[in-house]
Structures are given as structure tokens and as C-alpha cells.
Amino acid sequence: MTKTPYDVAIVGAGIVGLAHALAAAKLGKxxxxxxxxxxxxxxxIRNFGFVTVTGQQAGDCWNKAARSRQIWADVADKAGIPVLQRGMTMTARLPESESVIDAFLKTEMGTGCDRLTPSxxxxxxxxxxxDAISTALYSPHEVRVESRKALPRLAAWLEEVHAVDFLWxxxxxxxxxxxxDTSRGPLAAETVVVCPGDDRITLFADRIAPYQVTRCKLQMLRVTPQRPVDLGTAVMSDLGLARYLGYAELPxxxxxxxxxxxDMADFRDNGIHLIAVQSADGSLVVGDSHHYSDTPDPFIDKAVNDLILREMEAVLDLGPYDLTxxxxxxxxxSPNRWRLTDKPDDATRIVMVTAGCGASTAFAIGEETIADLYG
Incomplete structure (x- = not known):
């Protein structure tokens, strides 16, 4: 190998890998x-496609989300990825929730957001x-794409416009x-970025182990109302104010x-908070729950789904609907970080988002990694 045919090889074609591919391609690599x-x-592709700024943890995570939101707007337009919803409405039923919203609006992260009356x-x-809400927080910053369609379109655009090669x-x-060393034989690249998702074993297991990375299982649902419903914005509820760290870390x-x-111990024990977003066909993607294990089981617990639907019904009046x-x-x-970047050597990086905010932060992380590799 006297000559490296690629400047950058990226292992993993999830949103974190594609974000790094975009950042490198922009530098002409x-x-x-x-x-x-x-x-x-x-x-x-299994999440909401909900690019969230408001509610991300103050500091690095919120800053990365704000920058990634800017890149998403540019990429979605150029790659032909429909933005299905804009904005987020966080509903509140409890007086304690109102206090959190008021405190949040006084922070830098609350810039551009508003407190709404029920009307x-x-x-x-x-x-x-x-009759189920006392107030609400509105944010204009969020965008929503259909992730199972957006990711393939993003990969195709990178290939078509930026000449990124893909080895599926x-x-x-x-x-x-x-x-x-690959299943197709050896490959050479000047730099390598490994974006393994939740795979802690296949590559660099010894490097990943000290970060105490485990896996989170979440249950997701698609609900199809039997009558037309226009959700308007993404919708969340009080439970999100206690889970998203941008709110939850406020005193x-x-x-x-x-x-x-x-009062809602079953919901809290199952890591449930409400997000509801709408697809182009009128159906809603609704979730979710959180359970942690090194090897999560693949089975859907009906009792957990019922709790998610109960919270949805407490906030939204959809009329009759089908669970499709x-x-x-x-x-x-990870218990102590929302992301990690590990450096096995000067030309290699391992990048993982160790919280459920990869879609919201990956583009900015990709910029950071490639800038670090190429100055």
C-alpha cells in the first residue's frame, strides 16, 4: 500500500457516519x-426523525444541536428531504411543570421560545x-423528517453530489x-472514523469499554387516526420536562x-415520555420508553405500549385510531456522557453518541471530528 486511495474511510452509515462523510466531502476529501x-x-431509522434543540442539555449538547439544526435545514433542501413539521409544543398539566417552563425561558436556551396559554x-x-393542559412551551427551532426515508436519501445525495463511495x-x-480489513478484502485510507452505533464489541472493544457504554431499548408506535388530524407541531408532555436534561437539570x-x-411511577420506571410527530400520510409516530441492558431483548411489552398510548390520549384527542x-x-x-470521541492514534477516531440525540447533534460532531483530523 504505497498510496491510499481514500482520504477518509467511515465505518457505519447511520446519521453519525453520514454526518462525518458530509463534513469530509465539504473539504474536498x-x-x-x-x-x-x-x-x-x-x-x-427507528427514531422520530425529530431534530431537537430545545431541551438538550445545556452547554456542549445544546450547542451541537443548534449547529446541527442549521446544517439539517441546508441539507434537507439540497438533498430533497421533506421537512414534515417545524416547531415543538411542550404541554404542561401540573403547576410544577409551569415552574420549569418559566425557569427555562429565562435561560439562553429559551431564546425564541414562548409560553402559551391553552387557547x-x-x-x-x-x-x-x-382541558388537559394549563400552559405550554412553544419552540420554533425543531424540524422533523421521516427518518426511514431521509437516511437513504441523504446517502444517495452524498453519493450523487459529493462523490462519496458506499460499500454496503x-x-x-x-x-x-x-x-x-474488510469482508471484501483490505482497504486503505489516510484517516478512519469508526461510527459503530451501539456496537461496542466488533471494533476497538478495549477502547470503548472504559466509557461504560451499554444499550438502551425503546418502544415506538405508529398510530393512524380514522379521521383527518393536523398535528401542527411535534408534541411533548410534562414527562419530557423531567427527562430532557435542558429542563430536568434546572433546580x-x-x-x-x-x-x-x-403520581406516575409506572411511566417513570419505564423511562416513558411523550413525543408525537406526524408523517406525510397523516399517521403519527409516538413514543417512547427506555430500558437499559448490555443485550436488550427484542420483544415488545404490551403494558409499556399501553402506558405510552395512555399518555398520548391524555394530551391529544385523535378520535378513533388504529395502531398500525x-x-x-x-x-x-453511557451513564456519564452524552457522546464520546476516542483517539486510538493520530489518524483514527471512534465516535459514538451515547444518548438518544444522534439525529439532533451528529452534523456538528462530524464537523468537529474532521476539523480535528485535518486542522
Whole structure:
């Protein structure tokens, strides 16, 4: 190997891998993306497609989300990815929730957001149960794409416009930059970025182990109302104020968490909070729950789904609806960090988002990694 045919090889074609491919391609690098599946099949297509800024943890995570939101707007337009919804309405039923919203609006992260009366909230989201909310937080910053369609379109655009090569159905057995040993034979690249999703074992297991990464299983549902419903914005509820760290780490959130632990223990024990977003066909993607294990089981627990639907029905009046899909997603999780970038050597990086915010932050992380590699 006297000459490296690629400048950057990226292992993993989820949103984190594609974000790195975009950042490298923008610098004029010759890029190859390698994935063991025929198309993206992990967390990146099993989530809400909800690019969330508001509520992300203050500091690095919120900053990365704000920057990624800017890149998403540009990429969606250029790649022909429909933005199906804009904005987010966080409904509140409890006085403790109102205190959290008021405190959040006083922070830098609350810039551009507003507190809404029940009437104002129902004007934005006509399906809200007006008698079930006391106030709401509105954010204009969020966008929503259909992730299972957006990821393949993003990969195709990178290939068509930025000349990124893709090696699908190709496993990488070992990385010793500039050499990668793959199921198609050896490959060479000047730099390598490994974006393994929640796979902590196949590559660099010894490097990943100290970060105490485990896996989070979440249950997701698709609900199809039997009559037309226009959701307007993405919708969340009080439970999100106690889970998303941009709210939950505020001092004012302590009273809310105490009340929810007492009054909604089943929801809290199953890591449930409500997100409802709408697809182009009128159906809603609704979730989700959180259970942690090194090897999560693949089975859907009806009792957990029932809790998610109960929270949805407490906030939204959809009329009769059909439960048309349910599925399990997983993502990497760490108890003490929301992301990690490890450096086995000067030319190699391991990048993982260890919280459920990869779609919201990956583009900015990709910029950071490629800038670090190429200055």
C-alpha cells in the first residue's frame, strides 16, 4: 500500500457516519462509507426523525444541536428531504411543570421560545385536549423528517453530489490505519472514523469499554387516526420536562420529578415520555420508553405500549385510531456522557453518541471530528 486511495474511510452509515462523510466531502476529501447492512438499519431509522434543540442539555449538547439544526435545514433542501413539521409544543398539566417552563425561558436556551396559554397552544395544535393542559412551551427551532426515508436519501445525495463511495453489505474486521480489513478484502485510507452505533464489541472493544457504554431499548408506535388530524407541531408532555436534561437539570425541576415519581411511577420506571410527530400520510409516530441492558431483548411489552398510548390520549384527542406499527429501537448509552470521541492514534477516531440525540447533534460532531483530523 504505497498510496491510499481514500482520504477518509467511515465505518457505519447511520446519521453519525453520514454526518462525518458530509463534513469530509465539504473539504474536498475522497470519502468511502462502509456498512455491514444493505442500508441504514439501526437507531437512525427507528427514531422520530425529530431534530431537537430545545431541551438538550445545556452547554456542549445544546450547542451541537443548534449547529446541527442549521446544517439539517441546508441539507434537507439540497438533498430533497421533506421537512414534515417545524416547531415543538411542550404541554404542561401540573403547576410544577409551569415552574420549569418559566425557569427555562429565562435561560439562553429559551431564546425564541414562548409560553402559551391553552387557547394559544390549541391554535398551534388543534388536536390538543384543552382541558388537559394549563400552559405550554412553544419552540420554533425543531424540524422533523421521516427518518426511514431521509437516511437513504441523504446517502444517495452524498453519493450523487459529493462523490462519496458506499460499500454496503461489507463488514470491517479490523482497523489499523491506513489499513482496514474488510469482508471484501483490505482497504486503505489516510484517516478512519469508526461510527459503530451501539456496537461496542466488533471494533476497538478495549477502547470503548472504559466509557461504560451499554444499550438502551425503546418502544415506538405508529398510530393512524380514522379521521383527518393536523398535528401542527411535534408534541411533548410534562414527562419530557423531567427527562430532557435542558429542563430536568434546572433546580426548579426537582419538585416536578418528585411529583412524577409519586403520581406516575409506572411511566417513570419505564423511562416513558411523550413525543408525537406526524408523517406525510397523516399517521403519527409516538413514543417512547427506555430500558437499559448490555443485550436488550427484542420483544415488545404490551403494558409499556399501553402506558405510552395512555399518555398520548391524555394530551391529544385523535378520535378513533388504529395502531398500525410497533417496533423496537436501540441506541448506545453511557451513564456519564452524552457522546464520546476516542483517539486510538493520530489518524483514527471512534465516535459514538451515547444518548438518544444522534439525529439532533451528529452534523456538528462530524464537523468537529474532521476539523480535528485535518486542522
Amino acid at each position: 475522497r470519502v468511502v462509507v462502509i456498512d455491514r447492512d444493505a442500508s441504514a438499519n439501526g437507531a437512525s 394559544e397552544a390549541c391554535e398551534r395544535v388543534s388536536a390538543l385536549r384543552r 453489505q461489507t463488514s470491517v474486521h479490523a482497523v489499523s490505519t491506513p489499513r482496514l 426548579e425541576a426537582a419538585a416536578l420529578k418528585t411529583r412524577l415519581d409519586r 406499527e410497533t417496533w423496537v429501537g436501540t441506541y448506545a448509552s
